[in-house]
Amino acid sequence: MFPSMTERVPTTTAENISQRIRRQTKATIVQVAAEGSVAIERRLGELDQEWGIERILEANAATASLVGLTLGVTVNKKFLILPAIVAGCLLQQSIHGWSPPQAMLRRMGFRTRSEIEQERYALKALRGDFIDVRKAFEVMTGDGIDKAMNAVKI
Numbered sequence: 001m002f003p004s005m006t007e008r009v010p011t012t013t014a015e016n017i018s019q020r021i022r023r024q025t026k027a028t029i030v031q032v033a034a035e036g037s038v039a040i041e042r043r044l045g046e047l048d049q050e051w052g053i054e055r056i057l058e059a060n061a062a063t064a065s066l067v068g069l070t071l072g073v074t075v076n077k078k079f080l081i082l083p084a085i086v087a088g089c090l091l092q093q094s095i096h097g098w099s100p101p102q103a104m105l106r107r108m109g110f111r112t113r114s115e116i117e118q119e120r121y122a123l124k125a126l127r128g129d130f131i132d133v134r135k136a137f138e139v140m141t142g143d144g145i146d147k148a149m150n151a152v153k154i
Helices: 015-035 037-049 053-074 077-096 100-107 113-127 131-139 142-151
Strands: none
Touching (some): 015 113, 037 113, 053 077, 077 100
């Protein structure tokens, strides 16, 4: 069976690498929280700009494909093997959640979108974004649901 979208990359990453990424994320949260609300705001802005590993893989694959096609058309047809290899890696990534470039990027510390969002929600909780959510749900008003949805807004 195929892994779910959120599990694809972590389940195909070596445990020691996943643990290192998790430790680094926790250390960042602790450091930013200790620096206060201005640092939390700054870090949330940085997280808005951080690319997940899936997006990095897509951008690199598109670049390599275009380079291979350009070289294949202008220099030598043998360069057309590059887009074929890239397409194979993308297919393997989409089906199994693993590809050779992904393994290298994970070792370099790149995170999935879910891992980035975990950090975002932890910082939002520390900032106090979720304090009024429980009270709002207890009242069960339409406004309460809006507050809950806004609290987890990406």
